[in-house]
Amino acid sequence: MGNWQEKVAQKKRTTFEKIPKAWVQDQILTDFRDRPYSQVSTYLDEVLPESENEITKLTACQIATKVARRELTSSDVCYAFCHRAALAHQILNCCVEIFFESALERAKELDRILEQTGEVVGPLHGVPISLKDQVNLPGIETTIGYVSYIGEKSQKKSLLAKALEEKGAIFYVKTAVPTAMLASETVSNVHGITLNAVNIEFSSGGSSGGEGALIGARGSPLGVGTDIGGSIRIPAAFQGLYGLRPSNGRIPYMDVTNSYAGQEIIQSVIGPLSASLEDLQLFTKTVVDSHTWDEDPKVVPIPWRDQSSLRQRKLRIGLMLWDKLVMPHPPVIRALKETCQSLLKEGHEIVEWDFPLQKELLETADQVYGADFYQEVEETLKLSGEPILEYMNLARKSCLNGRADPQPLSIAESWELVKKKNFFREQFFKKWNASAALTQEGEPIDAIICPVWPSAAFGANEVKFGVENYTVPFNMLDCASVVLPVTYVDKAIDLPDATYQPANELDAMQFGYYSAEKFDKMPICIQVVCRRLEEEKVLTVASIIQDACRSFEEHTNN
Incomplete structure (x- = not known):
């Protein structure tokens, strides 16, 4: 075994030793595979105490409310999520840093404050929040998938972590990323591969795949990811979660570790993932209300803007079924069409949308991502002697x-x-404004709905089927985007179109990859997109769409 392999083995042992012995189950993955279902959350519900399940099924908003009302203690909430995260990690390999002891001490401190003052410290009082490995906490490593960074403990605390903590958040784990965060798969020489919480035969997505897997297993109610090409939205979609890709400058990135930190043509942004849309708003509003622009000069000083008035009028939605380059799989198309039906039934307006420069935009994005032809990655890999992985x-x-x-x-x-x-x-924004000519009231569209990914996911170790056509453009354009789960693959109705003629080689590959049987029961999400710095609006529009979909489903079922 080489030096880099020895470092990795020691790192894995050290991380695993942070799990209390009573929570270690050597045969948990085998036991899980022997059960007649695929979702990790279902399995964990079966093996964990009901008292803990009652806590971990709560959203972050519900946790904050119950803790403030003293219906739950921060300590009980923290314990339940630490326990569940420990078991989820043993199945999914989703955590790279574990610090349950300090988290439980923090929870006790919050309980004491509430008991003594009768007041919560902020809107996140007692809410456990998981962090993508990039987010720095003093005394804890940030490896970002590099063997050479093992053993280097952070000296700083990321400004976002500071803001969340001041509002009552409890940090207890940091989650897995691919090497350098440069993939839609989550795999590295440091930790191996992270599996999908809905079906472990699939990828968890990337690069915030550890977050997606942990939240998908309900081992976290709310997590922090980053996104430079889809890294929040892809894991959210693959696990049937909600995710917000905010515009650059809305959520502080100060002191967050990153690859290619000086590359600012397409900038990485940081934002939340959760199993609840309301949690995304709680997170974003809390951070915006923290006025982090006083410390981070890159944060735009825009206070929170209530958009509830949107509920009082008809929405104008642009629909992009596909980008004329890669046709999404049948369940994705069905999800978009059913969403449109739901909106139309509620009186909203749908117009067709496309962007003629999509191919040129994607080609330019590729040049940005590979501007140094992976020179920084190769130099960092050489420090430890670890090999470059196939996805790179x-x-x-x-x-x-x-x-x-x-x-x-x-x-x-x-x-x-x-x-x-x-x-x-x-x-793009010229075309957005010109959409006024298409709508009944002569006003531009409020938002676009489109795919997040051409398929429900791709198989573990099948990253060659990764197609970021529907995420990368909105990084280039810096649009605020929300991932919204709307349905599941149904093998009985989501049959392949035998008459379809692929538009190009990539489209043919993606078309040939589809199997209704393989993807059956996987979640399908759509993407809701607004203009730059319209986080409040895109969250509100997503909420209106969600309500319309639920109303339509109830009406259909009845």
Whole structure:
């Protein structure tokens, strides 16, 4: 065993030893596989005490309310989620840092404060929040999937962590990421692969795959992820969760560890994932109300703007069924059409939407992501001697984008990419404004609904079927986007279209990948998109859409 492998083995032992011995179940994965169902949350409900299940089925909003009313203690809530996270990790391999002891001490402190003062410290008092590995906490490692970073403990606390903690949040785990966070799969030499909480035969997505898996197993009520190409939205969609990709500058990124930290053509953003849409709003409003722009100069000083008035009028929604490059699988198309039916029944308006520059935009994004042709990654891997993983080779090949000479881009070439990005944004919002000519009232659309991913997910270790056509554009355009679960794959009705003629090679590959039997019962999410810095609006629109879908479903079932 080489030096890097020894470091990894020691790291895994150290992490595992943070789990109380009473919670270690050596045969848990075998036992889980022997059960007649695939969802990890269902299995954990069966093996954990009902008193803990009653807690872990609560949303973050419900937890905060019950703790404030003293119907639950922060300590009981923290214990229940620590226990469940410990078991979830032993099945899914979703946590890289575990610090239950300090979390339970924090919970006791919050209980003492509430007992002594009669007041909560903030709207998140007693709410356990999981953190993607990038978020720094003093004294805890941030490896971001690199073996060479093992043993290096953070000296700083990320500003977002500070803001959440000041409002009462309890941190207890940090979750797994792929090496350098540069994949829609979550796998690294440091921790291995993270599995999907709905069906472990599938990928958890990436790069916030640890968050998606843990929340999908209800081992966390609310988590923090980052997104530079879909890294919040993809894991949320693969596990049937809610996720918010905020615009750059709305949620503080200060002191969050990142790859390519100086790359600002397409910037990484940080935001929440949860099993509840209301939790996304609780998180975002709490952070915005913290006025982090006083410390982080990159945060835009926009106070929270209530958008409840949207509920008093008809919405104008642009529908993009597909981008003319990769046709989504049948259940994704069905989910979008059923959503439109639901909205139309409630009196809202649907108009068709597309963006003619989609292909050029995606090609430009590939050049941005591969601007140094993975030089930083390779240099960091060499520090430990760990090998490059296959998904990185695939990504590197994609970033070549027809270039014969795999060299980092020059300064002039980088500047040209900035010009292209600005051009795409200008054209996109010009088209958005022009949508006024399509609507009945002569006003532009409020939002777009479109796929998150062409399929329900892709299989574990099948990252070659990763297609980020529906997430990357909104990183380039910096739009506020919400992932919204709406249905599940039904093998009886989501049959492949035998008459479909693929538009290109990539489309043919994705078309051939579909199997109604394979994807049966996997969740299907849609994406709701608003303009830049319209987080409040996109959350409200998503809520209106959710209500319409639920009303339509109830009417149909009755």
